[in-house]
Amino acid sequence: MSEEKSHKVLFVGLLLVTCTLLFLVAALLWWIPYVGLANIHRALPALLAVFFGTLLSLAVVGILSIVLTLVFKKDLLLSKRLRGAVIKIIFPVLILVGKLFGISKEKIQHAFVEVNNDLVMAQAGRIRPERLLLLMPHCLQNYDCTVKITGNVDNCKRCGQCKIKDLVEMAEIYHVGLSVATGGTIARRIVVEKKPQIIIAVACERDLTSGIQDSYPVPVYGIFNIRPYGPCFNTQVDLKRVEKAMLHFLQGGA
Numbered sequence: 140m141s142e143e144k145s146h147k148v149l150f151v152g153l154l155l156v157t158c159t160l161l162f163l164v165a166a167l168l169w170w171i172p173y174v175g176l177a178n179i180h181r182a183l184p185a186l187l188a189v190f191f192g193t194l195l196s197l198a199v200v201g202i203l204s205i206v207l208t209l210v211f212k213k214d215l216l217l218s219k220r221l222r223g224a225v226i227k228i229i230f231p232v233l234i235l236v237g238k239l240f241g242i243s244k245e246k247i248q249h250a251f252v253e254v255n256n257d258l259v260m261a262q263a264g265r266i267r268p269e270r271l272l273l274l275m276p277h278c279l280q281n282y283d284c285t286v287k288i289t290g291n292v293d294n295c296k297r298c299g300q301c302k303i304k305d306l307v308e309m310a311e312i313y314h315v316g317l318s319v320a321t322g323g324t325i326a327r328r329i330v331v332e333k334k335p336q337i338i339i340a341v342a343c344e345r346d347l348t349s350g351i352q353d354s355y356p357v358p359v360y361g362i363f364n365i366r367p368y369g370p371c372f373n374t375q376v377d378l379k380r381v382e383k384a385m386l387h388f389l390q391g392g393a
């Protein structure tokens with residue numbers, strides 16, 4: 140099984156575990172105070188059962204929709220709303236459930252980005268190049284380079300010592316936006332200023348996760364940076380993956 144697939148399986152597995160836990164808690168909450176509730180009002184246990192039943196039904200429909208979108212890679216069942224639910228509710232819950240089972244936060248963040256990517260891809264319609272933004276981390280720039288590219292990537296001298304040169308050329312060829320951010324605050328400011336319709340962001344698990352959450356409802360397609368020298372230092376990016384994702388959005392998912 141590929142690494143990407145195993146992360147998605149982990150995400151769905153955690154969702155199922157969460158649902159089971161929810162069911163057990165609901166059953167306990169219903170059974171234990173059953174007598175007490177019935178004493179207050181005869182209808183209370185039934186009302187509580189309807190409440191938890193609805194909650195569980197919603198959770199089951201949500202999981203089914205996520206699985207179908209991941210399998211068919213198509214916007215089958217409300218993937219727009221689903222992405223919001225995954226970002227705001229499901230992901231924070233899964234971090235807690237993952238903790239119970241000793242699964243690292245980074246692993247769940249990785250799975251979250253992969254699932255988010257599939258949901259973003261599934262919703263993709265054709266967009267104009269100027270509405271697409273490539274958002275890159277500062278650590279892609281060669282550490283010894285003295286050129287300041289954070290304000291304006293066109294300052295890059297294109298010496299080829301890092302992938303910024305290739306990205307600048309790629310942005311020129313496809314007429315898309317390209318920005319480099321030194322951190323979350325700058326990245327947020329860039330998004331507010333440029334108002335992109337879609338973002339392809341490159342970063343580590345932590346920064347991609349917070350970027351996806353902070354930019355919502357603007358869709359962010361996340362690509363993990365490659366860290367041959369450890370985090371935040373002369374990182375790399377798979378340019379083919381950036382180009383493939385860009386073409387997907389420019390061609391409307393074709």
Ligand code: SF4
Binds near residue numbers: 280285297299300303
């Ligand atoms: S390609 Fe651009 S950013 Fe990278 S080292 Fe050369 S001048 Fe600096």
